[in-house]
Amino acid sequence: MSAPNKSYDPVEVEALKPEEIERLRDEALAAFAAADSLDALHEAKVAHTGPASPLSLANREIGALPPHAKADAGKRVGMARGAVNKALAARQGELEADRDARVLVEEAVDVTLPYDRVPAGARHPLTTLSERIEDVFVAMGYEVAEGPEAEAEWFNFDALNIGPDHPARSEHDTFFVRGADGADSGVVLRTHTSPVQARSMLTRELPIYVICPGRVYRTDELDATHTPVFHQVELLAIDEGLTMADLKGTLDHMVQMLFGEGMKTRLRPNFFPFTEPSAEMDMVCYVCRGASVGNPDRPCRTCSSEGWIELGGCGMVNRRVLVACGVDPEKYSGFAFGFGIERMLMFRHNVEDMRDMVEGDVRFTRPFGMEI
Known part of the structure; x- marks a missing residue:
């Protein structure tokens, strides 16, 4: 990570370039949209919002910027991370609703069937x-x-x-x-x-x-x-x-x-x-x-x-x-x-x-x- 420098321009840092931030955001949104299960969504969540994700690493670069450059860089990264988290929550809600609907069908219990396969006995x-x-x-x-x-x-x-x-x-x-x-x-x-x-x-x-x-x-x-x-x-x-x-x-x-x-x-x-x-x-x-x-x-x-x-x-x-x-x-x-x-x-x-x-x-x- 670079040390503070008054002449340091965040636009010149690769991870903080506007187009790079937009690319990382779009990749995360695409990964979430492509997840077809809660397990797949969890993997995408770790990859795009975890501590080692590209957006998290870009957020760390902001600390080394001079004071006059932090606000603009922080705004761009914050908006991207906010969009990613919002998309993650929305997709998780969709997958959970789909899971619940599927469970109602696949795990439905017919209460009219015998509850036990072992036949009941009787008094002699x-x-x-x-x-x-x-x-x-x-x-x-x-x-x-x-x-x-x-x-x-x-x-x-x-x-x-x-x-x-x-x-x-x-x-x-x-x-x-x-x-x-x-x-x-x-x-x-x-x-x-x-x-x-x-x-x-x-x-x-x-x-x-x-x-x-x-x-x-x-x-x-x-x-x-x-x-x-x-x-x-x-x-x-x-x-x-x-x-x-x-x-x-x-x-x-x-x-x-x-x-x-x-x-x-x-x-x-x-x-x-x-x-x-x-x-x-x-x-x-x-x-x-x-x-x-x-x-x-x-x-x-x-x-x-x-x-x-x-x-x-x-x-x-x-x-x-x-x-x-x-x-x-x-x-x-x-x-x-x-x-x-x-x-x-x-x-x-x-x-x-x-x-x-x-x-x-x-x-x-x-x-x-x-x-x-």
């Missing part, structure tokens, strides 16, 4: 149906009772009048839990939820009205109609003066709440060790409502045109069970019934293969949704 229908059954009886004043799945043999068999020689106590039907030394531990995986009834009679104040849902275990092979792990729900009512009529009315109310108005049940004599008298519980076919019986023009595949569907077992609680659980059979009586929830699900929703319930395929559970 067995859980949903179990809770619905519980709601029916809770509304009637019953309580939900639960118990351990690994149960003492006494609760699972002896307390329920199932003797040592009963076929259900064989390894062909029951999973026995062995001790650490391999010896018999006296524990089984419960084969029904009836042990919860025995525990309720031993621990609760009379009268007792409980419903006992839960998972149970049998040594069955998995096929279309059997599974080694399934779900039951059982009911126990112990009070003064209960009869089979109370049992029948309870069953009728249950099937009407689960299958609709007009449904009814019937009882067929049977034998169970823990109830006496005992009965098999049938309900009117929920598809044909009995209209297919003796009517070849209206066959029903669900009930095989018999008009009735077997649901489960029931009866009055055996006196021996009451005595084993500390209940006075001279003062109290009770009734109980139980059925498989998988079987109920197959009835309600025409599920043909029980394996679908245990394989965890969301294509099976999703149609049932989340509704309780």
Whole structure:
């Protein structure tokens, strides 16, 4: 840079010549106009307005001019730099507006499309149906009772009048839990939820009205109609003066709440060790409502045109069970019934293969949704 000199003429300095200043200004304006993106504009900005740009270097030359020459040179450079900055701001505004308009098109979101590619799951229908059954009886004043799945043999068999020689106590039907030394531990995986009834009679104040849902275990092979792990729900009512009529009315109310108005049940004599008298519980076919019986023009595949569907077992609680659980059979009586929830699900929703319930395929559970 030149030192101050009173005879120094800025017009004679190449960088400060009017035509040179105009050329540098025009080059900057052309570069800005040619920039087709914000990145390109940034490069042009650095080249024409940065500290090392020609106009910035020309501006530094003004400091070495004599006082009488600085004003004119500063005016020319200042006007050129002002025009450059104005053109830069205008072009940046244009490119930003163009970018924003392009983003609105290219990055538009269709809010009507699914928000997630991962399909939503659903509650398992067995859980949903179990809770619905519980709601029916809770509304009637019953309580939900639960118990351990690994149960003492006494609760699972002896307390329920199932003797040592009963076929259900064989390894062909029951999973026995062995001790650490391999010896018999006296524990089984419960084969029904009836042990919860025995525990309720031993621990609760009379009268007792409980419903006992839960998972149970049998040594069955998995096929279309059997599974080694399934779900039951059982009911126990112990009070003064209960009869089979109370049992029948309870069953009728249950099937009407689960299958609709007009449904009814019937009882067929049977034998169970823990109830006496005992009965098999049938309900009117929920598809044909009995209209297919003796009517070849209206066959029903669900009930095989018999008009009735077997649901489960029931009866009055055996006196021996009451005595084993500390209940006075001279003062109290009770009734109980139980059925498989998988079987109920197959009835309600025409599920043909029980394996679908245990394989965890969301294509099976999703149609049932989340509704309780």
